[in-house]
Amino acid sequence: MNVFVTGASGWIGSAVVDELLTSGHRVTGLARSDASAASLEVKGITVRRGDLDDLDAIRAGAAEAEAVLHLANKHDWSDPAASNRAERAAVEALVAVVEGSDRPLLLASGTAGLAQGRPATEADRSPSRGPGAPRGGSENLALDAAARGVHAVSVRFAPTVHGAGDHGFVASLVAVAREKGVSGYPGDGSNRWPAVHRSDAARAVVLGLEKAAAGDVLHVVAEQGVPTREIAEAIGRAHGLPVESVPAERVAEHFGWIGGFFGLDMAASSDTTRRLLDWSPVGPTLIEDLDAGAYGSTR
Numbered sequence: 037m038n039v040f041v042t043g044a045s046g047w048i049g050s051a052v053v054d055e056l057l058t059s060g061h062r063v064t065g066l067a068r069s070d071a072s073a074a075s076l077e078v079k080g081i082t083v084r085r086g087d088l089d090d091l092d093a094i095r096a097g098a099a100e101a102e103a104v105l106h107l108a109n110k111h112d113w114s115d116p117a118a119s120n121r122a123e124r125a126a127v128e129a130l131v132a133v134v135e136g137s138d139r140p141l142l143l144a145s146g147t148a149g150l151a152q153g154r155p156a157t158e159a160d161r162s163p164s165r166g167p168g169a170p171r172g173g174s175e176n177l178a179l180d181a182a183a184r185g186v187h188a189v190s191v192r193f194a195p196t197v198h199g200a201g202d203h204g205f206v207a208s209l210v211a212v213a214r215e216k217g218v219s220g221y222p223g224d225g226s227n228r229w230p231a232v233h234r235s236d237a238a239r240a241v242v243l244g245l246e247k248a249a250a251g252d253v254l255h256v257v258a259e260q261g262v263p264t265r266e267i268a269e270a271i272g273r274a275h276g277l278p279v280e281s282v283p284a285e286r287v288a289e290h291f292g293w294i295g296g297f298f299g300l301d302m303a304a305s306s307d308t309t310r311r312l313l314d315w316s317p318v319g320p321t322l323i324e325d326l327d328a329g330a331y332g333s334t335r
């Protein structure tokens with residue numbers, strides 16, 4: 037297939053692009069900068085210049101493709117409302133292009149906030165609806181469009197897609213630990229974060245492109261939930277730092293913006309996805325990556 041990919045040069049997207057090429061697909065990638073364009077061109081990928089605010093470029097890329105993978109997101113924590121609006125507008129544009137064509141539209145989402153007191157499953161619907169919701173309510177926007185002939189598939193990634201070179205949540209936790217001189221965990225550290233290695237995530241996305249039906253929800257999760265205390269202990273081991281509990285009332289102060297995520301219990305199951313895609317994660321676990329120095333080490 038000829039696949040149009042937004043976020044093609046990003047942390048997850050670049051691994052997905054490699055997997056697509058290995059599987060024999062052709063790729064057109066959206067690139068907002070010269071550096072991003074160059075990183076795609078060296079792989080033999082067709083480049084379409086633009087970003088999430090360039091709806092004409094997004095529409096054109098989707099119109100020329102046989103399938104769309106929407107993996108880009110602004111992730112602007114200083115102005116989340118603007119990020120949410122941009123995400124919704126981009127998904128609205130993509131839905132309008134592929135509607136009625138049965139061309140697959142896979143879009144990135146997450147597992148946070150889906151369930152309380154139990155692991156979230158693929159059957160749990162996202163509570164985010166409307167332009168002002170997280171990610172602009174884009175998951176429900178796309179899945180609701182399945183009834184109108186949109187082959188929409190939600191790809192919910194674990195909050196931690198880990199590996200050497202990751203600059204996401206775990207790298208931020210490491211940075212906080214080094215700044216504070218202590219590797220902290222919220223409360224008793226029993227709240228859990230799902231995790232998946234980047235290579236396993238990329239393979240799941242390509243399998244989803246090839247196998248998932250309209251309206252399917254995929255959980256790209258290898259580990260159902262790693263206790264935050266274990267994450268903090270691994271960071272402490274890797275960087276020679278003491279490990280301490282951070283009381284709930286001090287989590288926001290200690291961790292900054294990432295405290296709002298690190299304090300959540302976000303366990304998520306991927307049993308249905310594994311059966312549907314015949315997907316078995318084989319990459320290192322999060323703790324194995326931390327112990328191997330994937331996030332740096334002073335030891």
